[in-house]
Amino acid sequence: xxxxxxxxxxxxxxxxxxxxxxxxxxxxxxxxxxxxxxxxxxxxxxxxxxxxxxxxxxxxxxxxxxxxxxxxxxxxxxxxxxxxxxxxxxxxxxxxxxxxxxxxxxx
Amino acid sequence: xxxxxxxxxxxxxxxxxxxxxxxxxxxxxxxxxxxxxxxxxxxxxxxxxxxxxxxxxxxxxxxxxxxxxxxxxxxxxxxxxxxxxxxxxxxxxxxxxxxxxxxxxxxxxxxxxxxxxxxxxx
Numbered sequence: 001x002x003x004x005x006x007x008x009x010x011x012x013x014x015x016x017x018x019x020x021x022x023x024x025x026x027x028x029x030x031x032x033x034x035x036x037x038x039x040x041x042x043x044x045x046x047x048x049x050x051x052x053x054x055x056x057x058x059x060x061x062x063x064x065x066x067x068x069x070x071x072x073x074x075x076x077x078x079x080x081x082x083x084x085x086x087x088x089x090x091x092x093x094x095x096x097x098x099x100x101x102x103x104x105x106x107x
Numbered sequence: 108x109x110x111x112x113x114x115x116x117x118x119x120x121x122x123x124x125x126x127x128x129x130x131x132x133x134x135x136x137x138x139x140x141x142x143x144x145x146x147x148x149x150x151x152x153x154x155x156x157x158x159x160x161x162x163x164x165x166x167x168x169x170x171x172x173x174x175x176x177x178x179x180x181x182x183x184x185x186x187x188x189x190x191x192x193x194x195x196x197x198x199x200x201x202x203x204x205x206x207x208x209x210x211x212x213x214x215x216x217x218x219x220x221x222x223x224x225x226x227x228x229x
Contacts, residue, residue: 047217
């Protein structure tokens with residue numbers, strides 16, 4: 001069973017700054033089977049990035065994903081107020097996928 | 108628009124049964140796996156299981172096997188999550204999700220339903 005570890009647990013930044021969120025898998029991710037989700041307070045998660053770096057419909061281009069193997073990164077180039085939320089990575093090369101524990105991005 | 112709309116919040120007592128629903132629209136319901144994800148208060152995301160509405164094939168997470176029943180009715184484009192005997196530890200938000208690619212289980216999750224809050228308390 002693969003375990004995804006996200007860091008940092010909490011990231012405190014200001015609007016306009018750049019955010020870098022990390023996701024490390026305990027087992028190598030097959031191909032590009034890595035996704036990122038955003039969950040705002042009181043809302044359902046929504047897909048941001050799939051296939052490591054492909055933006056889902058509606059994802060602003062300030063969001064970008066990168067990485068390979070066991071180390072992956074979500075970058076938000078210039079933070080907007082609505083970007084302060086929880087972010088989860090998911091490895092989906094196994095049945096049901098495996099989620100990281102999340103990174104809280106706070107103002 | 109591809110959409111999943113879940114049934115409303117529930118308050119139940121321990122030992123009671125419950126079935127919550129997830130109605131799909133905007134896509135071919137029988138072409139995609141539909142799953143359920145649990146989020147306990149203040150916690151992360153846990154995959155519970157999936158159903159393929161075309162033939163009702165179901166796969167469960169080992170953590171939830173025997174505790175829940177997942178099903179689907181393709182005639183009304185609706186998936187279900189069911190408990191026969193609730194426990195207080197079942198208190199959580201439950202999301203239904205569509206797998207991102209047709210036919211395969213090895214894809215991302217999207218879209219997500221709005222969530223159904225289940226509260227189990229005596």
